[in-house]
Amino acid sequence: MQANSQKRRARKTALEFAGYVAPAVFFITLFVGIPFVMCIYYSFRKWNGIGKTSEFIGLENYIRLFTNDPAFVSALKYTFIYAIGTVLIVNVLAIFFAALLESKIKGRGFFRAAFYIPNIISLVIIGFIWKFICTRVFEALMSITGWGIFGLSWLGDSQLAVFSTIIVSVWQSLGFYILIYVAGMQGVPTELNESADLDGAGAVRRFFSITIPLIMPSISFCMFHSVANSLKMFELIFSLTGGGPGTSTTSIALDIYNTAFNNSRYGYGSAKSVILFIIVLVISVIQVNFFKGKEVEA
Numbered sequence: 001m002q003a004n005s006q007k008r009r010a011r012k013t014a015l016e017f018a019g020y021v022a023p024a025v026f027f028i029t030l031f032v033g034i035p036f037v038m039c040i041y042y043s044f045r046k047w048n049g050i051g052k053t054s055e056f057i058g059l060e061n062y063i064r065l066f067t068n069d070p071a072f073v074s075a076l077k078y079t080f081i082y083a084i085g086t087v088l089i090v091n092v093l094a095i096f097f098a099a100l101l102e103s104k105i106k107g108r109g110f111f112r113a114a115f116y117i118p119n120i121i122s123l124v125i126i127g128f129i130w131k132f133i134c135t136r137v138f139e140a141l142m143s144i145t146g147w148g149i150f151g152l153s154w155l156g157d158s159q160l161a162v163f164s165t166i167i168v169s170v171w172q173s174l175g176f177y178i179l180i181y182v183a184g185m186q187g188v189p190t191e192l193n194e195s196a197d198l199d200g201a202g203a204v205r206r207f208f209s210i211t212i213p214l215i216m217p218s219i220s221f222c223m224f225h226s227v228a229n230s231l232k233m234f235e236l237i238f239s240l241t242g243g244g245p246g247t248s249t250t251s252i253a254l255d256i257y258n259t260a261f262n263n264s265r266y267g268y269g270s271a272k273s274v275i276l277f278i279i280v281l282v283i284s285v286i287q288v289n290f291f292k293g294k295e296v297e298a
Contacts, residue, residue, distance in 0.1 A: 036277075042270040049266030061271035072272060074247050075255035078162065082251065083230035085166040090173055091222055097174070098181035099207065112182070116175035123172065127239025130168045131155065158248035161241050165249050169236055173229070177222045184218030185211060213294075220291035227287055231280050252276050 043061055047054035065072055097115065101108050118126065134154040142150035154164045188211055196206045212219075234253035237243065243250035243258070250258075256276065260269025 039270045039273050042267045043274045044271075045267045047267040048264040049260060050264065054267065057267075061268050062275070064268070065271060065275060071247060071250070072252075072255060075250045075252045078247075078249060079231060079233075079252045081162060082166060082169075082233065082249075083227065086169050086173075086230045087223065087226045089166065090170045090177055090226055091219070093170065094174055094177035094181050094222065095219075098178050098185055099211070101178065101182055102185045112175075112179065114175075115178050118172045118174075119176045121172070123235035124239045126168065126172050127236045130164075131240050134164060155241055156245055158245050161245060161249050165237055165240060168240060169230070169233065172236070173226070177226065180218050180222050181215060184215035188214045216291065216294050220288065220294070223291060224284060224288055228280055228284055231283065232276070252279075 042054065044056060044058060045054040046057050046060075101111060105111075121129075138150040138152075138154065141147070152160060154160050192210050192214075193206050196210060201209070232253055233251055234257065237249055237251050237254055238257070241249040243254050252272065253276065256269050256272045259272060260266045
């Protein structure tokens with residue numbers, strides 16, 4: 001009797017679990033799983049994205065990627081430069097400001113909100129705002145102040161445009177990472193810092209010897225999130241520079257968009273998408289395993 005009751009309870013629990021999970025599984029399969037499988041399928045075919053028929057061409061799309069597509073190589077190079085710059089700057093600044101906000105300064109709540117506000121604005125809107133600032137606003141400031149920095153072609157010079165996309169991306173996402181690091185620092189036991197203080201350890205020594213190891217889970221999450229987002233960045237670059245000047249700020253995601261939709265080479269764009277997926281997957285797995293190892297050591 002008791003065994004039957006336990007079976008019914010287990011069955012009821014399983015049905016409740018399935019009821020909660022089924023809608024999410026359905027929509028993820030419909031909008032992520034099926035398109036992903038179709039993307040892999042079309043990466044082996046020649047298709048313009050409109051026609052009813054497509055031609056199987058095997059690995060031709062993948063071979064062309066690395067042997068006869070300088071635009072893709074250029075996009076790959078820019079994406080890695082953008083990702084490295086964004087990830088390093090945003091995480092270093094986020095840790096610094098999080099430590100500052102956790103100190104006893106006035107207006108901590110205000111500054112937390114102020115840092116986070118750009119993060120709730122659409123990346124497309126952010127791109128258009130900074131495009132206006134880098135052109136019209138800086139031009140006006142140059143005429144008023146005469147400062148040479150406002151006279152630079154921030155979006156017209158190829159090297160400055162790369163730097164501009166990194167800075168705008170850091171400005172937009174900084175608040176989110178600050179909140180993550182603040183939450184991590186709030187979980188550091190105060191007793192450890194107090195004991196180290198009594199032993200004569202300075203603030204810098206306490207920060208690197210106690211705080212950093214104990215917020216390693218937050219660092220691991222922020223690194224994973226920032227790496228994945230920077231490698232897939234599309235909206236900000238699309239609205240800020242459009243990939244220009246020339247192709248100097250064309251990311252892989254933007255190059256995929258141009259290939260598939262502007263050039264009507266959907267099969268070739270699908271192959272590029274698969275390569276981007278593999279790149280993001282490999283880098284994410286490596287960096288997650290690396291930081292997870294640091295968490296264990298901490």
